[in-house]
Amino acid sequence: xxxxxxxxxxxxxQFAHDKRTLALxxxxxxxxxxxxxxxxxxxxxxxxLATVGLPAGFQAALEQQDARVFLAGVAEAEAMLxxxxxxxxxxxxxSTTLDIWxxxxxxxxxxxxxxxxxxxxxxxxxxAADDMGATIDQKRDELTERQAEAKARQEDMRAxxxxxxxxxxxxxxxxxxxxxxxxLEDGSxxxxxxxxxxxxxxxxxxxxxxxxxxxxxxxxxxxKMFDFYGPVFIGVFLFVFVFLTSGMSLVNERGAGTMxxxxxxxxxxxxxxGGYTLGFxxxxxxxSSIILWVAITFIGFPNExxxxxxxxxxxxxxxxxxTLGLLISGLASNAFQVIQLMLLFVVPQILLSGIxxxxxxxxxxxxxxxxxxxxxxxxxxxxxxxxGAGLMDICMNLTVLWGFxxxxxxxxxxxxxxxxxxxx
Amino acid sequence: MKDGPATRDNTPAIELVDVxxxxxxxxxxxxxxxxxxxxxxxxxxxxxxxxxxGPSGCGKTTLVNLxxxxxxxxxxxxxxxxxxxxxxxxxxxxxxMPQDEALYNDITAEDNLRFFGTLYGMKGTALAQAxxxxxxxxxxxxxxxxxxxxxxxxMKRRLSLAVALLHSPxxxxxxxxxxxxxxxxxxxxxxxxxxxxxxGKTLLVTTHIMxxxxxxxxxxxxxxxxxxxxxxxxxxxxxxxxxxxxSAFMRLGExxxxxxxxxxxxxxxxxxxxxxxxxxxxxxxxxxxxxxAEND
Numbered sequence: 117x118x119x120x121x122x123x124x125x126x127x128x129x130q131f132a133h134d135k136r137t138l139a140l141x142x143x144x145x146x147x148x149x150x151x152x153x154x155x156x157x158x159x160x161x162x163x164x165l166a167t168v169g170l171p172a173g174f175q176a177a178l179e180q181q182d183a184r185v186f187l188a189g190v191a192e193a194e195a196m197l198x199x200x201x202x203x204x205x206x207x208x209x210x211s212t213t214l215d216i217w218x219x220x221x222x223x224x225x226x227x228x229x230x231x232x233x234x235x236x237x238x239x240x241x242x243x244a245a246d247d248m249g250a251t252i253d254q255k256r257d258e259l260t261e262r263q264a265e266a267k268a269r270q271e272d273m274r275a276x277x278x279x280x281x282x283x284x285x286x287x288x289x290x291x292x293x294x295x296x297x298x299x300l301e302d303g304s305x306x307x308x309x310x311x312x313x314x315x316x317x318x319x320x321x322x323x324x325x326x327x328x329x330x331x332x333x334x335x336x337x338x339x340k341m342f343d344f345y346g347p348v349f350i351g352v353f354l355f356v357f358v359f360l361t362s363g364m365s366l367v368n369e370r371g372a373g374t375m376x377x378x379x380x381x382x383x384x385x386x387x388x389x390g391g392y393t394l395g396f397x398x399x400x401x402x403x404s405s406i407i408l409w410v411a412i413t414f415i416g417f418p419n420e421x422x423x424x425x426x427x428x429x430x431x432x433x434x435x436x437x438x439t440l441g442l443l444i445s446g447l448a449s450n451a452f453q454v455i456q457l458m459l460l461f462v463v464p465q466i467l468l469s470g471i472x473x474x475x476x477x478x479x480x481x482x483x484x485x486x487x488x489x490x491x492x493x494x495x496x497x498x499x500x501x502x503x504g505a506g507l508m509d510i511c512m513n514l515t516v517l518w519g520f521x522x523x524x525x526x527x528x529x530x531x532x533x534x535x536x537x538x539x540x
Numbered sequence: 541m542k543d544g545p546a547t548r549d550n551t552p553a554i555e556l557v558d559v560x561x562x563x564x565x566x567x568x569x570x571x572x573x574x575x576x577x578x579x580x581x582x583x584x585x586x587x588x589x590x591x592x593x594g595p596s597g598c599g600k601t602t603l604v605n606l607x608x609x610x611x612x613x614x615x616x617x618x619x620x621x622x623x624x625x626x627x628x629x630x631x632x633x634x635x636x637m638p639q640d641e642a643l644y645n646d647i648t649a650e651d652n653l654r655f656f657g658t659l660y661g662m663k664g665t666a667l668a669q670a671x672x673x674x675x676x677x678x679x680x681x682x683x684x685x686x687x688x689x690x691x692x693x694x695m696k697r698r699l700s701l702a703v704a705l706l707h708s709p710x711x712x713x714x715x716x717x718x719x720x721x722x723x724x725x726x727x728x729x730x731x732x733x734x735x736x737x738x739x740g741k742t743l744l745v746t747t748h749i750m751x752x753x754x755x756x757x758x759x760x761x762x763x764x765x766x767x768x769x770x771x772x773x774x775x776x777x778x779x780x781x782x783x784x785x786x787s788a789f790m791r792l793g794e795x796x797x798x799x800x801x802x803x804x805x806x807x808x809x810x811x812x813x814x815x816x817x818x819x820x821x822x823x824x825x826x827x828x829x830x831x832x833a834e835n836d
Contacts, residue, residue, distance in 0.1 A: 373641065377656070377703070381659040
């Protein structure tokens with residue numbers, strides 16, 4: 117244990133004296149994270165639309181959207197599209213069909229156009245539905261009024277007829293058809309019926325869904341792309357930085373001959389690796405704490421969960437990186453090769469870690485991603501930072517990470533022993 | 541030669557028997573194998589200084605690495621303080637100064653010593669005291685708090701020596717300890733070596749400086765991977781009839797070449813004998829006593 121502590125202490129001392137590396141260790145990731153937050157945190161792109169002869173209602177709805185709308189003629193609109201002054205030309209295909217002609221090279225712009233058009237369509241439809249409802253109500257009122265009027269007239273006529281009948285001599289009255297008496301007796305009228313009940317024309321019967329209201333289990337409507345990617349990048353950065361620093365440190369030891377001297381002391385291979393893991397683990401603890409603090413407080417990273425849990429996950433991830441670095445740094449004989457090894461061993465992990473959604477990729481790729489430690493770290497970071505997961509929710513992920521740490525450590529120790537006996 | 545006071549028994553501090561080391565490998569395209577050490581054998585008695593003398597590339601560092609257990613020989617055996625590599629018990633009793641500095645440039649000299657001292661199981665006042673002693677010996681006391689990266693080449697060599705001496709080992713293996721040192725420091729350090737030998741420590745020192753070889757008890761001359769001669773400086777001078785070790789080395793080198801050529805003509809068996817050179821013979825003779833007898 118003394119040896120492990122001595123090695124860890126020496127590594128930390130080296131970093132403490134190397135102010136530049138130390139500063140870069142913190143400033144580098146923070147600058148990149150801040151850039152990312154600006155880049156991905158910006159609102160959605162507002163598309164430029166050239167409109168040709170759209171119906172007034174739809175035109176008005178479009179202008180309400182987060183889009184720049186230009187009224188144009190057919191030729192003018194086409195020229196705008198070709199000169200990249202507009203992302204899409206909207207015109208009427210026939211009296212009821214909208215024609216969308218998109219520029220099409222940038223899928224984000226196309227998506228923005230589609231989103232603007234569809235939300236304009238939905239707004240226009242909503243307005244139309246409201247309009248229709250109001251018209252129907254108005255017609256109904258009109259009808260009721262007319263009905264009441266007709267009823268009043270009918271009553272008047274009945275009263276007049278009755279009075280006329282009463283003035284007739286009895287003989288003459290007997291001559292009258294009995295139906296008339298019945299009619300006069302019976303005060304009811306078909307106009308009594310409440311026509312508004314029968315008249316059940318309602319817009320909701322034809323358009324059951326007219327508007328959308330969104331609520332969020334996690335996050336809110338202000339969450340940008342950055343919020344989803346932020347936790348991933350924290351994990352990825354720690355992984356890469358720790359891999360590089362530990363790998364290079366080991367390569368430097370070999371280059372400077374200190375490793376040879378190291379191995380002629382009574383120290384055991386597992387102690388060397390343990391010292392390295394401890395030293396870089398502590399460095400990762402420091403690095404991740406500071407990065408997280410700045411990221412959450414100043415850059416505005418989302419964090420729904422507890423910070424210590426985020427740090428725990430980050431440090432576990434960093435330890436996987438250290439042990440992986442120790443395991444494969446034997447393959448590198450200089451610092452440049454460490455970077456090349458990173459391309460081989462770390463970049464694929466980053467690609468498959470969940471930066472890109474894997475749900476539509478081939479099965480084997482999904483299986484492969486489940487075999488890589490970074491995937492579990494990133495998953496746990498997202499669970500804690502975005503969904504506020506607790507220790508119990510991510511203990512599976514942490515177990516897998518620590519499994520990888522143990523595996524890499526044992527493999528590295530075995531290889532180290534073999535190498536140290538016949539080192540040249 | 542008188543016995544060192546700390547000599548425990550008569551087992552040699554270092555015992556090399558018929559050691560062969562090869563590098564490279566045979567591929568279908570080319571035979572890259574290269575014999576770096578060709579049946580080398582010698583013993584180093586406790587309390588003596590053995591100087592491994594030879595030009596650059598003759599296999600000195602390979603031999604040192606074999607002694608330190610950094611490599612294992614292709615054939616033959618290496619025993620140090622009565623143990624074979626990886627020296628489970630003897631490690632603590634060996635001090636090693638490799639040819640390159642092998643220091644951590646980005647921490648202070650003191651931290652370097654503290655680090656290596658801890659690995660040798662030293663701590664507290666014992667470590668502090670030993671640190672003071674080796675700093676005094678290597679005359680680095682006033683620079684002990686400096687970063688090693690600010691040290692000059694000579695200072696780094698001396699600090700590297702300080703690391704090797706720190707845990708007061710019984711056996712010191714020093715690969716070119718005085719390269720890049722000015723004469724004043726070199727003389728001081730050799731006086732120190734003599735004193736250590738006087739206290740019963742064993743030293744294996746490689747050098748290509750003939751003047752330094754003169755100060756050793758035994759000189760082992762290595763040439764192209766072969767041990768061409770071994771004996772005290774005086775004996776070697778007497779044998780070759782020369783006045784300085786440099787001429788002696790040249791003479792012995794010529795002799796070795798002649799005899800190798802002569803035996804090559806004699807056939808395959810002769811060539812094998814040539815491999816088992818004077819070193820091996822001397823080694824056999826030395827099995828009985830501590831001091832190598834001339835067997836010519």
